[in-house]
Amino acid sequence: MIDDRKRGQPTVIVIDDDESIRDALKGLFESVGLTAETHGSVSEFLAADAPDRAGCIVLDIRLPGQSGLEFQEALGKGQHPRSVVLISAHVDVAMAVRAMKAGAIDVLTKPVREQDLLEAVNRALANDQARREEANQTDALRLRYSKLTYREQEIMALVVAGKLNKQIAAEVQLAEATVKLHRGHMMRKMRASSVADLVRIAAILDR
DSSP states (O other): OOOOGTTTEEEEEOOOOOOOHHHHHHHHHHHHHEEEEESSSHHHHHHHHOOOOOOEEEESSSSSSHHHHHHHHHHHHSOOEEEEEEEESSSOOOHHHHHHHTTOOOESSSOOHHHHHHHHHHHHHHHHHHHHHHHHHHHHHHHHHHTOOHHHHHHHHHHTTTTTHHHHHHHHTTTTTHHHHHHHHHHHTTTTHHHHHHHHHHHHTTO
């Protein structure tokens, strides 16, 4: 089980089948004030994990069972992607390219220099925080959009498409004054200060 005191705190999760490496990395991260936990395999980690937890994973490429590369690729396609730093005693170019294409923050060769690893982990934690903030923003925008009436959603799409009030009125068969009223309500509900702002919001919602 995950310690309740760790919930909500970014956690550096180390997955490596070498106990001495796990202990050394946990000590390193905790020495600079980071919360860290360790697991000897992917299956052990999955049994204990809360998928939406903040943080990043330091992942050995060569693991018993599911390899680090396979697990990283699965994480990238899942509902809760994670920022990953991969480490391995043997890293070839093809392996590194595959890992970076799948979204790895960095691929480091063992024995890993402490400073290189800490810098990579800090980038991974920053990436995780930025992704979560973006997801929260998107969720808030989707909630606002869901509260628009059908007519307001229709008018929003036409405004984003660059149509003028007169053109919108003709297309939806309403008086121009009525279109202006619906448009005003829609802009306030979406908290859009301009058409450019509304276009930006629409682009986020379309992701």
